[in-house]
Amino acid sequence: MQIRVPTRQDEKKINDFILGILKDNVPTPISNIEQSFYAKNGAIFTAEENGEVEGLIAACPKNDETLSVNYYLVNENSRKYNSQMINIVINFARRLYYKTIEVDLVYKMPDDLFNSI
Numbered sequence: 001m002q003i004r005v006p007t008r009q010d011e012k013k014i015n016d017f018i019l020g021i022l023k024d025n026v027p028t029p030i031s032n033i034e035q036s037f038y039a040k041n042g043a044i045f046t047a048e049e050n051g052e053v054e055g056l057i058a059a060c061p062k063n064d065e066t067l068s069v070n071y072y073l074v075n076e077n078s079r080k081y082n083s084q085m086i087n088i089v090i091n092f093a094r095r096l097y098y099k100t101i102e103v104d105l106v107y108k109m110p111d112d113l114f115n116s117i
Helices: 008-025 076-095 110-116
Strands: 001-002 042-047 053-061 066-074 100-103
Touching: 001 053, 001 076, 008 066, 042 076, 053 076, 066 076, 076 100
Parallel strands: 066 100
Antiparallel strands: 001 042, 042 053, 053 066
């Protein structure tokens, strides 16, 4: 498994992954990663195995002191990577001197997703 910073070329793969998990609860698709995350001092990371997206975490600043996690999804079979993905965002926040991290997801979690945790 590899956790990496995706590029614009990965957007379709990322959106297919989101659609596969959220089904009918999909927010507006992620587009223009550079402008949506990196240009706003945010970050997006994907966990990949065998070239397939298995997890996604993305965050943008809410204000000068707070980083807000907007996306956090992990395939059911890849939940063993949860702590690694969360630690990446924590370390990102520390490097940029954020004092607080909050979760403010841009989608509603499907009810059946909680049953598999």
